Amino acid sequence: xxxxxxxxxxxxxxxRSGASTVSSEQLATLARMNAAKVRKDLSLLGSFGTRxxxxxxxxxxxxxxxxxxxxRDWPVVIVGIGNLGRALVNSEGFSSRGFRVAGLFDVSPxxxxxxxxxxxxxxxxxxxxxxxxxxxxxxxxxxxxxxxxEVAEALVGVGVRSILNFAPRVLNVPADVMLRYVDxxxxxxxxxxxxxxxxxxxxxxxPLMRSVGLSPSPEMG
Amino acid sequence: xxxxxxxxxxxxxxxRSGASTVSSEQLATLARMNAAKVRKDLSLLGSFGTRxxxxxxxxxxxxxxxxxxxxRDWPVVIVGIGNLGRALVNSEGFSSRGFRVAGLFDVSPxxxxxxxxxxxxxxxxxxxxxxxxxxxxxxxxxxxxxxxxEVAEALVGVGVRSILNFAPRVLNVPADVMLRYVDxxxxxxxxxxxxxxxxxxxxxxxPLMRSVGLSPSPEMG
DNA sequence: TCGTGTGAACCATTTCACAGCT
DNA sequence: AGCTGTGAAATGGTTCACACGA
Numbered sequence: 479x480x481x482x483x484x485x486x487x488x489x490x491x492x493x494r495s496g497a498s499t500v501s502s503e504q505l506a507t508l509a510r511m512n513a514a515k516v517r518k519d520l521s522l523l524g525s526f527g528t529r530x531x532x533x534x535x536x537x538x539x540x541x542x543x544x545x546x547x548x549x550r551d552w553p554v555v556i557v558g559i560g561n562l563g564r565a566l567v568n569s570e571g572f573s574s575r576g577f578r579v580a581g582l583f584d585v586s587p588x589x590x591x592x593x594x595x596x597x598x599x600x601x602x603x604x605x606x607x608x609x610x611x612x613x614x615x616x617x618x619x620x621x622x623x624x625x626x627x628e629v630a631e632a633l634v635g636v637g638v639r640s641i642l643n644f645a646p647r648v649l650n651v652p653a654d655v656m657l658r659y660v661d662x663x664x665x666x667x668x669x670x671x672x673x674x675x676x677x678x679x680x681x682x683x684x685p686l687m688r689s690v691g692l693s694p695s696p697e698m699g
Numbered sequence: 700x701x702x703x704x705x706x707x708x709x710x711x712x713x714x715r716s717g718a719s720t721v722s723s724e725q726l727a728t729l730a731r732m733n734a735a736k737v738r739k740d741l742s743l744l745g746s747f748g749t750r751x752x753x754x755x756x757x758x759x760x761x762x763x764x765x766x767x768x769x770x771r772d773w774p775v776v777i778v779g780i781g782n783l784g785r786a787l788v789n790s791e792g793f794s795s796r797g798f799r800v801a802g803l804f805d806v807s808p809x810x811x812x813x814x815x816x817x818x819x820x821x822x823x824x825x826x827x828x829x830x831x832x833x834x835x836x837x838x839x840x841x842x843x844x845x846x847x848x849e850v851a852e853a854l855v856g857v858g859v860r861s862i863l864n865f866a867p868r869v870l871n872v873p874a875d876v877m878l879r880y881v882d883x884x885x886x887x888x889x890x891x892x893x894x895x896x897x898x899x900x901x902x903x904x905x906p907l908m909r910s911v912g913l914s915p916s917p918e919m920g
Numbered sequence: 921t922c923g924t925g926t927g928a929a930c931c932a933t934t935t936c937a938c939a940g941c942t
Numbered sequence: 943a944g945c946t947g948t949g950a951a952a953t954g955g956t957t958c959a960c961a962c963g964a
Contacts, residue, residue: 547894550891561783561786564782615891640891642887668879669863671766
């Protein structure tokens with residue numbers, strides 16, 4: 479379920495601020511959604527709420543981790559070590575929660591050999607060699623759009639079955655490879671779409687939408 | 700509608716490769732979705748398909764631009780000029796399609812005064828001054844999580860009504876401010892969720908999901 | 921009494937299927 | 943003949959409302 483990471487983020491913050499128990503109502507408010515929806519979502523994981531009290535926040539986090547498969551080890555390789563690649567390596571959630579930066583690749587001599595975060599950048603040609611021992615599960619494309627297809631093929635070639643593509647380019651991969659796109663300009667366009675709508679509204683009209691919560695991407699298949 | 704940017708990306712690539720006309724079936728295949736859905740979506744913009752032929756790709760792009768409000772000028776400010784902020788400034792879609800990087804802000808003396816892309820980085824304190832003349836529509840938070848709330852308040856304070864937050868932190872803003880989160884670790888978690896599911900499947904079972912298309916974020920309100 | 925868990929009602933979106941235009 | 947545009951059916955997801963346990 480696509481909303482679990484959202485709950486988890488909120489739970490983590492609640493724990494940090496000292497809460498130990500949490501109600502569906504609180505969660506719903508923070509995620510800007512309906513309490514019944516939260517309860518439905520959480521009940522799919524099992525019934526660990528206590529009636530009259532709420533949920534044990536720490537336990538809930540561990541259950542969501544399990545459901546997300548984040549209690550396993552997920553070696554991640556990142557291809558393209560420019561500003562974006564570096565930002566990803568350093569980003570908090572990327573090297574935690576089961577995800578492990580197992581390899582960094584590029585083709586530019588200027589960055590090969592450089593130490594970025596905990597890992598040394600290698601040439602893309604060495605991907606196959608690395609994959610034989612590490613079996614990376616997830617590949618991240620942070621390369622320029624013009625190289626993205628080629629990188630995707632290299633990843634698929636070494637057995638990567640999940641690809642997260644940051645390059646603004648539609649990619650072709652076999653149907654059994656999971657492919658998700660993160661596109662920063664799409665996010666901007668979505669914002670401008672809703673903001674135009676607001677601007678176009680006649681005064682007194684009910685707004686189409688005022689805000690959205692923590693929003694992960696949906697499946698679109 | 701949240702799928703329009705997806706069509707647009709595909710149309711742009713089709714145009715680049717010389718196509719001038721496109722059918723709902725082609726679009727659907729490339730977006731990994733159903734042709735009827737594509738036609739429904741496009742028919743909401745008006746009826747510019749030609750029966751027996753398909754859609755004029757270039758005209759469709761212009762219509763989608765209009766619907767997305769991308770034919771207007773959207774001044775964007777980015778706060779936090781680390782690797783992520785730089786990646787955003789340089790990213791293709793960010794400084795095109797109506798979006799204009801109108802200001803870059805940070806608090807670190809190390810980067811203030813530096814020229815990044817077309818703009819010079821200023822101190823966050825100067826945001827208000829800049830906002831009086833430029834009226835930025837969209838604010839992007841690329842600052843560390845610990846500063847995110849403060850930055851959000853600064854943005855709201857100068858009249859920004861749409862915020863795109865890259866920091867892994869739940870933010871508090873007035874209800875009439877549109878807030879979207881982009882969280883790279885959430886994307887990873889979604890992938891690991893589906894990949895765990897695949898791994899857990901009994902052999903011969905029908906897969907829960909094989910792949911997803913270009914997936915922008917949904918509204919979650 | 922408070923808050924979960926869940927059938928049932930409700931609403932939105934997706935898909936089907938086909939009439940109608942080119 | 944090919945492909946759009948769109949009612950109508952099917953599906954999936956959300957919200958309501960309330961019984962039940964703490």
